[in-house]
Amino acid sequence: MMAGGATKRSGYHHGDLRQAMIEAAEAVLAEKGVGGFTLRECARRAGVSPAAPAHHFGNLAGLLTAIATLGFDDLSETMEAAVARAVASGGDRLAAICEAYLAVALNRPGRFRVVFGRLGLKSGDEELRRAAVRAFGILVRETKLALGRGVDGGELLTRLPSSYGGDADLAEILFVWSVTHGFSTMLIDGQLAPFDQQPGGRELLLGLYSGRLMEMLRAAMRGSAAMPLANPASHG
Template identity: 60%
Template sequence: MAGAPARAAREHYHHGALREAMIAAAEAVLAERGLGGFTLRECARRAGVSPAAPAHHFGNLTGLLTAIATLGFEDLSNAMEAAVALAQAEGGSRLAAIARAYVETALSNPGRFRVVFGQRGMDRDDPAFRAAATRAFAILVREVRLSRGLPTSLAPGEKPAGQALAADLPDVLLAWSTVHGFSTLLIDGALDFLALEGGRQAFLDRQAARLFALLVSALATEAEPA
C-alpha cells in the first residue's frame, strides 16, 4: 500500500495537472538550490512522478526552463500593465509605477526571475517565450517614450525595431539597468548592510520612490531641447 499515493499522483498528473505540478516543483527547487542545483530528475521526484514523465509536456530540462521563463515574462508584463492603469487613475508617474512593479515582481519570485534573465539553456525561439518577452520589452519601450513626451505607436505585443528602437535604446537601457540592477542587488542581499531597520521591504519602501523619481527626472531632462 505504500506505493498507492505515488500511483494516485501519477494518475492525477496523467490527466492534466503534470505541467502545473512540474513547474511548482521546479520553482521550489530553484528557491532552495538555485540554477546550480536544478535538475529535471529532482523536479520530477518532487512532483511525485517518474523522471521520464515530464517529457510529454516539456521534452527536456530546456523545455521546463523555457516554460518557467515564459511565465516570468508574463508576470512582469501583467504587473507593469496593472501599475500603469493604477498610476493613470491616480495621476502618478507611469514609468515610476512600472519600475516599482518590476522590482516587486522580481522579489516575489526570485527563482523565476533568475530563470527569466539567466543564461542557462532556454529555447529562445519558442513562440510562447518570444511573445511573452516581446510584450514585456514593448511595455518598457512604450513607457520610456511616453515619459519623455514622445508618441508611441506600438500595438500590444509589437516588437520595437529599426531606427526608432536605435534612437530610444540609451534611455531604455538606463531604465532597464536601473530597475534590474536594483532588483538583483536586493535579491542577492547585497544591500542588506544598508537596511538598518525593518529589513528588505522597509528598505525598498524608503528608497524605491526616490530612486525611480530620479530615473524619471533623468529621462525628462535628457528629452528637453538644448
C-alpha cells in the same frame, strides 16, 4: 478548477503533469535557488519518475523555457496592472512599472531568475520570444510616454523592428531598464545583503527605490526630454 497542487492521480497517469512540474520547479527555485535546482527533484515533488517530464518538455531546457515564458508574462501583467493603478490615482506611470518589475523579482524570484539567470533556455522558442517582446514593448511605451514623445496609437509592439537600434529614445529606454533591472537583480541575488540584512534594511531599500531613486530617474529623464531629438548614433 483544482488549480494549485491538488491534481487527481489515478494510479499510473498523473492528470496534469505539465502544470505540476512547473509549480514544483518554481518552488524548488524559490527554496534552494539555481544551484539546488534539478529536474529529478522536481519530478520527485510531482510524484513521478525522472523520465516522465521528457514527454511534456523534451528536456530540462524545455521546462526552463516554459517557466521563463511565464515569467515574462508575469512581468507584462504586473506592469500593466501597475500602470492602470497609476492612471487611476494620477501617479507616475514610469515609476509604477519600475516598482512592478522589482515586485515580480521579489515575489517570484524563481521565475525571475529563470528569465534573466542565464540558465540554458531553448534558443529558438517562439512563445518565449513573443512574451519577451511584449514585456519589452511595455517598457518602451512607458519610457516614450514619460518623455512626452507620444506613442503611435498607444499600441504594443508585437515584434522587434529590425531597425530598432536606430530608435531615437533607445538611450532613455536602456537607462530606465538598467536602473530597474540592476537594482532588482542585485537585491534578489544578495549583492545588497549588507544593507538588506540589517534590521529594517529591506524597508529602507524599498523606500529608497520608490522614493529617491525614482526621483533621480525622473531628473535624468527630464534632462533628456528637454533635449532636442538629436541624432542618436552620433557620439564622441
